[in-house]
Amino acid sequence: MPIDQTTPNSTAESRSLSTDNVHSDRRFGVEHGGLHKPIHTSVQYGFDRVEDLIGAFQGTHKGGYQYARQGTPTTAALESKITALEAGVGTVCFATGMGAIAATLLSLLRAGDHLVASRYIFGNTNSLLGTLESLGVAVDKVDACSVEAVAAVIRPQTRMVFVETIANPRTQVADLEGIGQLCCERGLIYVVDNTITSPALFRPSSVGASLVINSLTKTIAGHGEALGGAVTDTGLFDWSSYPNLFPSYRKDDPKGWGLLQIRKKGLRDMGGTMCSDQAHRISVGSETLSLRVKQASNTALNLALWLEQHPKIDAVHYPWLASHANHERAKQLFSAGSWLLSFELRDTSSMIDVLNRLSIAIKSTGLGDTRTLVIPVAPTIFWEAGIETRKKMGIAESLIRISVGLEEETDLIADFEHALGYPQKT
Numbered sequence: 001m002p003i004d005q006t007t008p009n010s011t012a013e014s015r016s017l018s019t020d021n022v023h024s025d026r027r028f029g030v031e032h033g034g035l036h037k038p039i040h041t042s043v044q045y046g047f048d049r050v051e052d053l054i055g056a057f058q059g060t061h062k063g064g065y066q067y068a069r070q071g072t073p074t075t076a077a078l079e080s081k082i083t084a085l086e087a088g089v090g091t092v093c094f095a096t097g098m099g100a101i102a103a104t105l106l107s108l109l110r111a112g113d114h115l116v117a118s119r120y121i122f123g124n125t126n127s128l129l130g131t132l133e134s135l136g137v138a139v140d141k142v143d144a145c146s147v148e149a150v151a152a153v154i155r156p157q158t159r160m161v162f163v164e165t166i167a168n169p170r171t172q173v174a175d176l177e178g179i180g181q182l183c184c185e186r187g188l189i190y191v192v193d194n195t196i197t198s199p200a201l202f203r204p205s206s207v208g209a210s211l212v213i214n215s216l217t218k219t220i221a222g223h224g225e226a227l228g229g230a231v232t233d234t235g236l237f238d239w240s241s242y243p244n245l246f247p248s249y250r251k252d253d254p255k256g257w258g259l260l261q262i263r264k265k266g267l268r269d270m271g272g273t274m275c276s277d278q279a280h281r282i283s284v285g286s287e288t289l290s291l292r293v294k295q296a297s298n299t300a301l302n303l304a305l306w307l308e309q310h311p312k313i314d315a316v317h318y319p320w321l322a323s324h325a326n327h328e329r330a331k332q333l334f335s336a337g338s339w340l341l342s343f344e345l346r347d348t349s350s351m352i353d354v355l356n357r358l359s360i361a362i363k364s365t366g367l368g369d370t371r372t373l374v375i376p377v378a379p380t381i382f383w384e385a386g387i388e389t390r391k392k393m394g395i396a397e398s399l400i401r402i403s404v405g406l407e408e409e410t411d412l413i414a415d416f417e418h419a420l421g422y423p424q425k426t
Contacts, residue, residue, distance in 0.1 A: 017085065017200065018290040024081045025283070037077035039280045043068040059251065070268050074276035078283045082220070082230045085199040085286075086212050089235035090259045093228060093279065094272045097195060097215025098124055100229030103266025104191065104211060105162075108258065110244055111136025114157040118144035118174055120167035120393055123381045125193075141392075145326060147178030154182075159244070160189040165204070166196040166330075168367065169342045169377050169401040170394045171317040173326035176333060180208030189237055189258075195219060196367075200293040201334045210237035211258070216282045218368030219339075222292050226281035228274050233259045292370070292406065296339035299412060300404040304341050306413050312420050314344040314398070339368065339404040342377070348398035351376050355400065357419040360407055372405040372412060 025037045045065040047053040055061025065072060071079075071093075079091040094100040109115060109132070117129055119141040129139050140153040144163045161183055163174040176192065183190035191211045192204035198219035204212045214220055216228035239245065239257040249260045267273065297320075304318035316323075319330035320337030330337065345351055355363055361372040365381060375381065377399040382390050390397075404412070 020084060021081065021289065022287050024084055025077060027080070036284065037074055037280070039276045040073045041276055042072070059248070068276075069271060069273045070263065071273075072276045072279070074283075075274050075279040078216075078228075078274075078279040079230070081283060081286065082214065082216070082232055085220075085289075086194070086214075086232040086234070087199075087203050087205050088212065088232040089255055091230050091232040092259060092263045092267055093216070093230045093274045094267065095229070095274050095278070096227050096272065097213065097217060097229035098128070099270075099272030100213055100215070100231045101125055101193070102128055103270055103272060104213065104231050104262055105132055105137075105160075106270070107262045107266040108189065108242075108244055109137050109159060112138075112157060113159045113244070114138040114140070114155055116140050116142060116150055116153055116158060116161045118142070118163040118167065120144065120170060120172045120174075121162075121164055122168050122193075123385060126385060126389070144174035144179065145172055147175045147182055150175075150179055151182055154186060154188075158186070158188060159242075160191060162191045162193070164193040164196065165202055165334075166319060166338055166340060168196060168340060169317075169381075169399065171319055171324070171340060171342060172394070173319055173330045173333070175329070176204070176207045183210070184208050187238070187241060189242070196338050196340050197334055198289065198293060200290045201297075201336055201338060205234040205236065207333075208236055209234055216286075218366075219293065220289060221282040221285040222289065222368055222370060223281075223285050224366060224369035224371065226278045226285065228278050228282045231259075231262060293339070294336065295406055296404045297336035299407075299409045300339050300341050300402075301337055302409055303402070303404060303413055303416070304337075304343075307341075307343050307416065310420060312346055312350075314346040315396075316343045317341060340401070341404065342399055342401045344396045345398040345400065348396075351398055351400065354419050354421075357421070358415055359418070360411060360415040361402070367403040369403060370406045372407055373403040375401050377401050 030037055052061045056066050075093050079093050083091040115137055133139050142149040142153055166173055180190055189210045192209040193213040194204050195215040195218050212232040214230045216230055235255050240254040245257050245261055249257050301320045304316050304321055307313050308316045318337055318341040361374045364373045365375055366373055377395055378390055378397045382395055
């Protein structure tokens with residue numbers, strides 16, 4: 001039966017994130033009393049009346065499903081879950097996190113517009129911004145750790161600011177609150193990629209974000225077995241003032257206009273659809289979100305502290321370290337430091353040998369898994385960006401990224417001690 005919303009202390013406002021998330025499938029009832037939303041594999045959906053079928057195409061018939069490219073009951077259940085996690089008003093899911101970012105930017109920006117983006121962003125997002133420029137959208141990449149740097153490049157054509165909470169891989173923390181205030185004052189769409197922190201550590205709506213991106217593949221799903229992405233509308237942006245929305249989508253409550261255009265132009269037309277099987281896997285994986293993030297964050301901090309004392313390490317980048325440039329900001333914004341950290345070797349030539357000696361940490365791309373993953377950054381995920389871009393992003397040639405998993409902390413530290421081949425300082 002549906003979860004009781006009437007008894008004392010049962011409202012969403014009074015429940016913790018973990019409790020609300022675990023029981024979210026039951027909020028609106030699940031078929032046959034199941035505890036999980038089932039996997040709906042149907043591609044087509046029928047209507048009892050042809051008038052309703054016509055209305056579904058013309059936007060006058062609310063509810064129901066038409067064609068699985070635009071969503072299924074299973075993906076809709078996941079969208080409701082992500083909306084609740086991010087305290088938003090609506091969510092659209094995509095096949096990947098990059099699909100969510102691409103659909104958002106391509107749906108809402110036009111040739112002649114201007115986008116301000118953090119200089120410290122994921123490699124593929126950085127590549128996508130290059131594609132956006134080739135389509136006529138001007139892009140300025142700035143040090144988003146400074147709201148002044150963002151403000152300095154805003155022009156009349158600026159429509160949007162895009163940042164990540166904790167930058168991958170160097171862990172810079174953007175001035176999220178300052179940029180949020182700036183975007184509010186200037187009437188700009190504020191897009192925050194919350195993938196690294198996830199709503200378990202931070203809700204971008206608290207700093208005025210308009211749209212929140214999550215690569216569901218990573219922190220929220222957490223098990224490295226499902227691809228997915230999501231864009232959530234926080235309800236804080238006034239879409240009635242935004243010029244790039246198609247007239248046919250300017251109906252009913254303006255709070256839904258932006259997400260409707262993303263769903264129609266970004267999902268329906270571009271086709272980056274999440275399948276029901278992936279939605280189900282992500283939904284189940286999300287139920288352990290808070291537990292996973294708490295343990296991985298604790299392990300990451302202790303590993304970072306250990307690495308910081310090692311004589312073969314030149315620098316360690318983790319927001320919960322007192323030595324991190326944005327430590328105080330991270331402590332103010334986030335409830336923990338996350339599972340992402342990186343470090344630089346003093347001897348770049350030793351990088352391959354060090355990584356090959358690891359036996360627990362897996363040499364692999366990807367993030368937010370239950371297993372610890374390591375990768376040399378410059379020759380892999382940021383190779384295409386080139387050395388000059390890497391320098392601007394603060395990425396040393398010896399930088400190694402770690403996505404900390406759920407292994408026992410002592411085992412993980414012992415693995416790195418063996419790989420580095422030298423005892424820590426005493």
